[in-house]
Amino acid sequence: MSTKTPTQLNLYAYQVGxxxxxxxxxxYPDRNRHVLIDFxxxxxxEEDGEDVMMQVAQxxxxxxxxxxxxxxxxxxxxxxxxGFATKAGxxxxxxxxxxxxxxxxxxxxTEDLSLDPKARAPKAxxxxxxxxxxxxxxxxxxxxLSEQVTQLAINQPKNLPDGMAKRLxxxxxxxxxxxxxxxxxxxxxxxxxAVYAHFGMADPLRSVLPGVKTHVLGPPTVExxxxxxxxxxxxxxxxxxxHARGVATANTLATGTDGPFAADFVRAKKGKLPLESRWAAxxxxxxxxxxxxxxxxxxDKAMNNTSLILLLEVGGKRLLFPGxxxxxxxxxxxxxxxxxxxxxxxxxxKVGHHGSLNATPKSLWKAFKKKGGPSKKAxxxxxxxxxxxxxxxxxKRTEVPRRxxxxxxxxxxxxxxxxxxxxxGLFKLVTIPLG
Ligand SMILES: [Zn+2]
Numbered sequence: 001m002s003t004k005t006p007t008q009l010n011l012y013a014y015q016v017g018x019x020x021x022x023x024x025x026x027x028y029p030d031r032n033r034h035v036l037i038d039f040x041x042x043x044x045x046e047e048d049g050e051d052v053m054m055q056v057a058q059x060x061x062x063x064x065x066x067x068x069x070x071x072x073x074x075x076x077x078x079x080x081x082x083g084f085a086t087k088a089g090x091x092x093x094x095x096x097x098x099x100x101x102x103x104x105x106x107x108x109x110t111e112d113l114s115l116d117p118k119a120r121a122p123k124a125x126x127x128x129x130x131x132x133x134x135x136x137x138x139x140x141x142x143x144x145l146s147e148q149v150t151q152l153a154i155n156q157p158k159n160l161p162d163g164m165a166k167r168l169x170x171x172x173x174x175x176x177x178x179x180x181x182x183x184x185x186x187x188x189x190x191x192x193x194a195v196y197a198h199f200g201m202a203d204p205l206r207s208v209l210p211g212v213k214t215h216v217l218g219p220p221t222v223e224x225x226x227x228x229x230x231x232x233x234x235x236x237x238x239x240x241x242x243h244a245r246g247v248a249t250a251n252t253l254a255t256g257t258d259g260p261f262a263a264d265f266v267r268a269k270k271g272k273l274p275l276e277s278r279w280a281a282x283x284x285x286x287x288x289x290x291x292x293x294x295x296x297x298x299x300d301k302a303m304n305n306t307s308l309i310l311l312l313e314v315g316g317k318r319l320l321f322p323g324x325x326x327x328x329x330x331x332x333x334x335x336x337x338x339x340x341x342x343x344x345x346x347x348x349x350k351v352g353h354h355g356s357l358n359a360t361p362k363s364l365w366k367a368f369k370k371k372g373g374p375s376k377k378a379x380x381x382x383x384x385x386x387x388x389x390x391x392x393x394x395x396k397r398t399e400v401p402r403r404x405x406x407x408x409x410x411x412x413x414x415x416x417x418x419x420x421x422x423x424x425g426l427f428k429l430v431t432i433p434l435g
Pocket of ligand 1: 020077324353354
């Protein structure tokens with residue numbers, strides 16, 4: 001047998017609460033290769049204790065024998081990259097990952113800091129258009145805004161309707177810049193080879209994974225997806241257009257000193273208002289809270305749509321890792337010739353966005369040919385990393401994971417979820433024979 005083809009994939013789906021962390025161990029006859037896809041958390045299970053992330057980092061280190069072939073960070077959300085953060089004295093989980101000297105660091109093109117007009121990094125090697133540059137700058141503005149929303153939720157929870165502070169804080173925190181993690185990824189990229197990928201790019205992992213072909217199905221660049229931009233320009237939720245006006249509004253809300261969120265305003269006016277007006281004031285605040293929440297939800301989605309979508313082809317098997325990509329990111333790939341055909345044979349599906357409904361578009365699910373009941377031959381496998389009651393709302397049927405989707409996955413695939421990892425357990429191991 002050739003030493004250049006893996007015979008098996010051991011997929012370690014780490015239990016990181018609400019987040020993603022997957023170690024792909026490709027078993028080769030000569031030596032195993034290791035790819036880490038994401039390492040982040042936005043909330044751990046109580047039963048697992050606080051040092052879970054450190055245990056996960058140590059476990060990764062041990063399993064890969066002190067050397068990673070590649071690190072993939074699908075997008076900038078904390079629940080995918082917080083584990084890459086470093087600490088003074090080298091005591092952070094990100095310091096451990098850095099010590100594993102990844103040969104390739106793969107991220108979406110939106111993370112190419114040299115595209116940010118404010119960044120001091122060297123110029124991008126691949127010239128992207130002004131539209132793409134603007135999108136990168138907008139992402140950075142989104143991070144700033146999210147920081148303010150987080151502060152708003154923490155400092156003024158009483159001015160917000162019930163439960164909203166918690167949701168705002170979650171979305172705000174997930175969308176803040178995670179500077180330490182971002183810098184560490186850039187550092188590891190400079191030490192090894194940084195690759196910033198977009199739809200259709202030539203195999204980015206070719207040099208480190210012999211016998212494996214990696215297709216990049218997303219995200220598209222702004223220049224690749226002008227039709228989507230146009231098509232959706234009148235929609236509430238545009239693709240690469242980040243609602244400059246909405247951002248400005250939320251900015252005023254979050255930082256204004258005389259707006260209805262400002263503590264002074266509430267203290268000054270509330271007591272003096274007649275009873276009926278107090279009721280009205282409360283409704284106005286609720287409406288404003290809703291507005292901020294809807295804007296932050298939109299930004300959260302926009303960031304999810306910067307997710308890398310990777311399809312790995314190896315030993316006759318197809319493995320799909322779409323990060324948190326949602327319908328708008330997917331729709332570009334799904335509209336391209338041959339992509340539907342490539343997706344038809346997916347054997348392993350990393351469930352998009354922790355099981356939210358719009359991250360597994362119907363057209364994608366429909367494309368999978370290997371789904372079916374337990375008697376289905378060569379039945380596909382699905383792997384979900386999630387934690388309930390963290391994201392979305394049951395009332396609006398946007399809860400993550402979405403119950404109906406989980407049921408569909410259970411019925412139609414060999415289904416694995418990190419929710420089934422016992423207390424103190426570190427991961428769910430999924431084994432896929434190759435070739
Ligand atoms: Zn996520």
